[in-house]
Amino acid sequence: MNVALTRAEAKSETGHAPSDAFAVARARLPGTAEVAAARQQAFDAYQRAGLPHRRMEDWKYTDLRMLMREVLPLAAAPDATALARAGAALKLHAIEGARRLVLVDGVFAPTLSELADPEQGLGIRTLREVLETGDAALHVQLPVPDNSDAMVALNSAMMTDGLVIEVADGAALTRPLHVVHIAGGATPAAMFTRSMLRLGDAASATLVESYIAAEGAKAYQVHDSLLLGIGDGARLDHVRLVEDGREAFNISSSVVRLGAKAHFNTFGMTSGSHVSRYQAVIAFAGEDSRVETNGVNLLNGRQHADSTLFLDHAVPNCASREIFRAVVDDRGHSVFQGRIIVRPKAQKTDAKMMTRALLLSDEAEADNKPELEIFADDVTCGHGATTGALDDSLLFYLRARGLSEKQAQALLIQAFVGEAIEQIASDALRELAISAAERWLAARG
Amino acid sequence: MTALLQVKDLQVRVEEREILHGLSLTVNKGEVHAIMGPNGSGKSTLSHVIAGKPGYEVTGGEILFNGEDLLAMAPDQRSAKGVFLAFQYPVEIPGVATMTFLRTALNAQRKARGESEFSTPDFLKKVRSVAASLNIPQDMLRRGVNVGFSGGEKKRNEILQMALFEPSLCILDEMDSGLDIDALRVAADGVNALRSPDRAMVVITHYQRLLNYIVPDVVHVMSKGRVVKSGGKELALELEASGYAQFEDAA
Numbered sequence: 019m020n021v022a023l024t025r026a027e028a029k030s031e032t033g034h035a036p037s038d039a040f041a042v043a044r045a046r047l048p049g050t051a052e053v054a055a056a057r058q059q060a061f062d063a064y065q066r067a068g069l070p071h072r073r074m075e076d077w078k079y080t081d082l083r084m085l086m087r088e089v090l091p092l093a094a095a096p097d098a099t100a101l102a103r104a105g106a107a108l109k110l111h112a113i114e115g116a117r118r119l120v121l122v123d124g125v126f127a128p129t130l131s132e133l134a135d136p137e138q139g140l141g142i143r144t145l146r147e148v149l150e151t152g153d154a155a156l157h158v159q160l161p162v163p164d165n166s167d168a169m170v171a172l173n174s175a176m177m178t179d180g181l182v183i184e185v186a187d188g189a190a191l192t193r194p195l196h197v198v199h200i201a202g203g204a205t206p207a208a209m210f211t212r213s214m215l216r217l218g219d220a221a222s223a224t225l226v227e228s229y230i231a232a233e234g235a236k237a238y239q240v241h242d243s244l245l246l247g248i249g250d251g252a253r254l255d256h257v258r259l260v261e262d263g264r265e266a267f268n269i270s271s272s273v274v275r276l277g278a279k280a281h282f283n284t285f286g287m288t289s290g291s292h293v294s295r296y297q298a299v300i301a302f303a304g305e306d307s308r309v310e311t312n313g314v315n316l317l318n319g320r321q322h323a324d325s326t327l328f329l330d331h332a333v334p335n336c337a338s339r340e341i342f343r344a345v346v347d348d349r350g351h352s353v354f355q356g357r358i359i360v361r362p363k364a365q366k367t368d369a370k371m372m373t374r375a376l377l378l379s380d381e382a383e384a385d386n387k388p389e390l391e392i393f394a395d396d397v398t399c400g401h402g403a404t405t406g407a408l409d410d411s412l413l414f415y416l417r418a419r420g421l422s423e424k425q426a427q428a429l430l431i432q433a434f435v436g437e438a439i440e441q442i443a444s445d446a447l448r449e450l451a452i453s454a455a456e457r458w459l460a461a462r463g
Numbered sequence: 464m465t466a467l468l469q470v471k472d473l474q475v476r477v478e479e480r481e482i483l484h485g486l487s488l489t490v491n492k493g494e495v496h497a498i499m500g501p502n503g504s505g506k507s508t509l510s511h512v513i514a515g516k517p518g519y520e521v522t523g524g525e526i527l528f529n530g531e532d533l534l535a536m537a538p539d540q541r542s543a544k545g546v547f548l549a550f551q552y553p554v555e556i557p558g559v560a561t562m563t564f565l566r567t568a569l570n571a572q573r574k575a576r577g578e579s580e581f582s583t584p585d586f587l588k589k590v591r592s593v594a595a596s597l598n599i600p601q602d603m604l605r606r607g608v609n610v611g612f613s614g615g616e617k618k619r620n621e622i623l624q625m626a627l628f629e630p631s632l633c634i635l636d637e638m639d640s641g642l643d644i645d646a647l648r649v650a651a652d653g654v655n656a657l658r659s660p661d662r663a664m665v666v667i668t669h670y671q672r673l674l675n676y677i678v679p680d681v682v683h684v685m686s687k688g689r690v691v692k693s694g695g696k697e698l699a700l701e702l703e704a705s706g707y708a709q710f711e712d713a714a
Contacts, residue, residue: 409554410517411554412554412556414516414517414538415550415553415554415556416556416564416568417515417537417538417539417542418514418515418516418538418539418541418542418548418550419539419542419564419568419571419572419624419628420539420542420543420568420569420571420572420575420628421539421567421568421571422537422539422571423537423539425539425567425571426539429556429559429563429564429567430556430559432558432559433556433557433558433559433607434558436558437558
């Protein structure tokens with residue numbers, strides 16, 4: 019009796035009852051009966067947990083009950099106006115030569131995308147199509163990454179669309195795949211997307227994810243998830259740029275699995291959105307593989323951005339490198355949680371993680387939480403974390419040479435984040451990240 | 464003679480301790496002044512205050528540059544007006560390419576003066592010719608500012624900037640520190656090439672040695688935060704022979 023009462027109270031802390039949102043949206047959610055059942059299970063899991071809060075270790079610094087309070091209703095499918103506005107916004111992240119795949123308000127927009135003439139070995143479908151037609155092989159993987167995380171469970175319940183991309187064994191895609199998430203609607207709403215990329219053995223591809231807003235898009239929520247499977251001997255380059263509107267929420271999760279002799283280079287930068295969380299689980303399933311995961315947070319005003327990475331060294335002879343940089347101004351709050359687990363069998367693991375934060379104001383906050391859990395005895399592992407302000411002697415040197423205070427700061431900030439941005443292999447994508455950083459710097463005045 | 468720099472009765476504190484107690488100095492266009500003095504006499508403080516380094520509190524006196532109140536200007540404004548400090552210890556700035564730095568600085572100064580910015584080809588041409596005259600290899604320009612540079616290379620990089628920005632007042636703070644005799648000669652040749660009727664230089668040094676290479680018009684001796692004696696270049700030789708002790712008593 020007592021217990022039931024406590025639970026009821028705990029639930030009311032989550033604010034607006036999301037069960038209504040699910041009930042209302044259910045009829046619009048695509049999928050076979052099997053999918054519908056999986057959605058219900060996932061939603062039940064979400065309902066039991068509610069929005070994550072600070073008393074949960076993984077969410078300690080990002081209390082969604084405080085920061086987000088409620089999950090907004092499912093966004094309406096974009097009308098002609100929303101599509102036109104989204105189309106106009108695309109130029110912000112235009113990449114020469116990329117194959118653009120656009121999701122507007124969580125729905126695939128064929129008129130803004132390029133599906134024609136796929137390269138040899140490239141297959142692209144929408145999530146909606148896969149859920150509705152019932153691809154048994156994919157159904158096993160798609161709806162169930164790990165619903166133990168409430169936000170992943172919510173995404174599993176509500177996912178409406180996304181891209182399901184398959185790259186055949188040995189195929190080397192020359193054009194980057196560019197998935198663009200755009201908020202096009204003017205009313206506050208939530209979009210739920212899930213995408214998947216399966217890279218065959220010895221295949222290679224570049225995946226770029228952009229999160230941007232059309233003009234006039236206000237308080238919206240992005241709930242996204244990404245499943246990546248990287249085959250033996252395959253290489254995936256991944257760049258993720260969050261430049262959402264300043265009232266937006268972006269809660270995204272990635273689940274990555276690497277085969278043997280595989281290579282995954284991933285870079286993420288968050289300079290937009292009001293509150294964002296990116297959580298990635300990267301698991302080594304085959305030997306002699308390598309992961310480079312690099313990230314940058316550029317925050318000001320009252321922005322909050324959380325990058326939570328979990329590297330699972332389950333097998334021997336794999337290497338991982340993490341370089342993370344945060345620049346925080348005003349009352350911004352940056353969170354970096356990097357957990358590396360080296361399981362008992364994972365001998366000869368070589369794992370390093372370095373995170374540095376630069377605070378530009380007295381009220382800025384950066385929380386760095388590196389965690390190493392090592393159960394093997396023949397490994398090279400290390401981590402470091404620093405937090406500090408810009409070096410006054412460097413600032414004075416630059417000002418003595420004619421740079422204004424803002425210019426001098428901008429040059430030093432660019433140098434500070436440069437070490438992470440330089441890890442992007444492609445020149446064009448590095449330029450794209452640099453231009454996003456420059457927009458953030460320019461907005462500081 | 465036109466007074467380019469006038470320091471009048473300057474009093475400066477650092478963290479409650481007075482370092483300069485009423486220092487006066489006038490430097491005219493075309494002149495090279497040497498400021499000599501023992502450690503702790505306030506030589507570097509003077510150079511920092513002229514350049515606008517934070518952390519110094521001016522409690523009295525004034526500094527006029529071309530008749531304008533220099534102390535009212537931010538460091539970058541002073542730079543645009545033509546004040547250049549060659550640092551005793553030039554800082555290393557990893558991640559900022561030397562070329563990017565030079566170009567940003569040069570164009571910032573030109574913009575502040577209402578001049579047009581240099582185009583990329585013009586800028587490159589200018590840097591290359593100046594670098595060649597100072598024996599600065601192209602590879603040095605591609606690296607981060609001063610990163611991995613030797614002491615001599617750092618000083619040459621300062622002179623490169625001086626040649627590029629064409630300031631009207633150059634303050635060389637202990638340019639000879641950390642340089643061997645060959646590096647010193649290269650640096651001094653670079654400085655001498657910049658001597659001009661429109662430009663003045665203030666050379667701060669402990670030792671007379673540097674003044675064999677950069678021959679001054681006027682020599683000042685500083686002790687305990689004041690200029691205690693001024694004279695011609697022969698004063699430097701006198702100091703070399705008799706040391707600073709006589710002036711410490713005088714102060």
